[in-house]
Amino acid sequence: MTSSRFLVIATVAAAMVTGRATLAQQPAADPAVQEVRQAIDAARKEVDAYKKAGGATDAADQPAIKWDAAFWGYRERYPRSDAAALASAEAVRLLGRAGLWERAHARVASLEADDPAWLRVASPVYDDGIARKDLPYTIDTLSRVVGATTNPAIKSSVGLIVGRAYRRQGDLAAATRALEAAKGASPGTPYAEEADGLIYEIKFLSVGLPAPAVEGQTRSGPTISLASLRGKAVVLVFWGTT
Amino acid sequence: MEEVPLLKDLHTRYAQQAEIIGISIDVSVPRVDRTIKEKGMTWPILADGNGFDGPVPRAYHIQGTPDLFIVDRDGKIFARLGSATQLEDRLKDALR
Numbered sequence: 001m002t003s004s005r006f007l008v009i010a011t012v013a014a015a016m017v018t019g020r021a022t023l024a025q026q027p028a029a030d031p032a033v034q035e036v037r038q039a040i041d042a043a044r045k046e047v048d049a050y051k052k053a054g055g056a057t058d059a060a061d062q063p064a065i066k067w068d069a070a071f072w073g074y075r076e077r078y079p080r081s082d083a084a085a086l087a088s089a090e091a092v093r094l095l096g097r098a099g100l101w102e103r104a105h106a107r108v109a110s111l112e113a114d115d116p117a118w119l120r121v122a123s124p125v126y127d128d129g130i131a132r133k134d135l136p137y138t139i140d141t142l143s144r145v146v147g148a149t150t151n152p153a154i155k156s157s158v159g160l161i162v163g164r165a166y167r168r169q170g171d172l173a174a175a176t177r178a179l180e181a182a183k184g185a186s187p188g189t190p191y192a193e194e195a196d197g198l199i200y201e202i203k204f205l206s207v208g209l210p211a212p213a214v215e216g217q218t219r220s221g222p223t224i225s226l227a228s229l230r231g232k233a234v235v236l237v238f239w240g241t242t
Numbered sequence: 243m244e245e246v247p248l249l250k251d252l253h254t255r256y257a258q259q260a261e262i263i264g265i266s267i268d269v270s271v272p273r274v275d276r277t278i279k280e281k282g283m284t285w286p287i288l289a290d291g292n293g294f295d296g297p298v299p300r301a302y303h304i305q306g307t308p309d310l311f312i313v314d315r316d317g318k319i320f321a322r323l324g325s326a327t328q329l330e331d332r333l334k335d336a337l338r
Contacts, residue, residue: 201303207320211313212301214263218286219275224263226313233260233320233336235329236311237249238304240267241277 032083036074040090043067047094057099064098067091068107080116089120096128104128108141113148122161129165138165146181156182156191163198172202211236245308245326246281252330253285259337261285267307269293312336 046063055062071094074087088111095104108125111117122142129138142162149155159182166175176199183195204212214236215225226234253262266274266289274289290296294304302311310323312332320336323329 197303197305204301205303205319205322207318207322209319210317211311211319212298214265214288214298214301216288216290216298219271219278219289220286222286224286224288226263226317229261230317231315233256233315233333234313235249235252235260235262235333236302236313237245237262237264237326238267238299238302238307238309238311239243239245239264240307241243241270241273242268 030083032074032078032081033086036071036083036086036090039067039070039074040086043071043090043094047098051098062098062100064094064100065103068095068103072107075117082116082119085117085120088115088117089124092121093124093127096124096131101128101132105137111145113145114151114154116151116154118145118149118154119157122158126161126165130168135165135169138162139169143178146178152186153189153191155185156189156195158182159185160191160194160198163195167198167202172206176202243277243281245329246283248326248329250282250284252333256333256337260333263288265289265296265298267294267296267299267304 043063047067050061050063068091071087071091075084078084088107092104092107095101095107104124108121111121122145125141126138129135139162142158142165146155146159146162149158159178163175163179163182166172166178179195179199179202183192183199186192211226211234213226215223215227217223226236249262249264252260262285264283264285264287266287268274268289269291271289271291274287277283278287288298290298292299294300302309308325310326310329312320312323312329314320314336321332323332
């Protein structure tokens with residue numbers, strides 16, 4: 001596998017959740033990050049168990065509330081660090097999963113546009129918009145950050161998610177604009193590379209466009225081409241043995 | 243790989259209306275051949291040993307597997323799916 005490609009954390013996290021194999025590597029963890037990751041595991045187990053036992057969303061013993069406070073505590077212990085960013089994102093994610101949207105939104109709204117937590121928090125804000133079928137919330141919230149931040153990495157990484165949200169809504173022109181801006185904010189970085197990939201997908205792989213050519217000799221011998229199969233539907237399955 | 247039984251089933255049941263093409267992102271072609279045999283994969287498989295850098299994975303911007311595309315009868319992209327769970331429903335839609 002090639003290791004030169006890079007996917008932002010949002011994609012990695014999504015891939016881990018769905019169990020898909022990807023090219024992305026896990027970032028090396030510092031001790032604070034490891035500490036937060038362990039807390040994340042413990043929190044998820046507890047919240048899932050609570051849910052399974054039929055616990056009420058707004059009950060005082062709802063573990064998401066306790067864990068939200070604990071995660072926000074890491075922001076003070078390790079200020080402006082990746083550990084703090086991870087913890088912030090997990091707090092937002094847990095509150096959302098527990099259905100405590102108002103609390104989640106208040107946490108999100110409390111973050112300043114230059115807070116490095118945005119590098120991680122944009123992803124749960126995207127998931128939030130999908131879960132509640134309210135992508136305009138995601139787009140509004142994140143666009144405001146993109147407009148106000150002075151940090152190019154935040155501008156790009158959050159802008160990428162704005163682009164994804166527009167694309168998911170079917171507004172391909174707005175998606176392309178957001179992605180071009182994300183690319184322009186950090187040229188030559190993995191963010192720009194990811195923006196390029198998404199722009200390519202919109203331009204060449206959107207629903208309704210002619211499918212790119214597929215042809216070659218099959219492992220059993222005969223050659224096959226997509227073009228020769230007009231009149232039949234074709235399922236292209238990209239797969240790997242591992 | 244867990245989608246193999248489903249693909250086998252669809253390949254049989256939709257033989258008249260649809261084709262499946264497997265495109266391997268492996269760098270070892272012998273390994274692909276072994277897997278085809280072991281799993282009894284009956285549909286056409288392309289494997290050039292170039293991994294994600296082969297021309298077809300690049301054209302489709304593949305970054306992870308499984309990644310599935312449904313192409314309609316006119317050769318147009320109908321859907322992209324990250325797993326096979328909704329494949330049959332979406333294929334039915336494409337054939338409608």
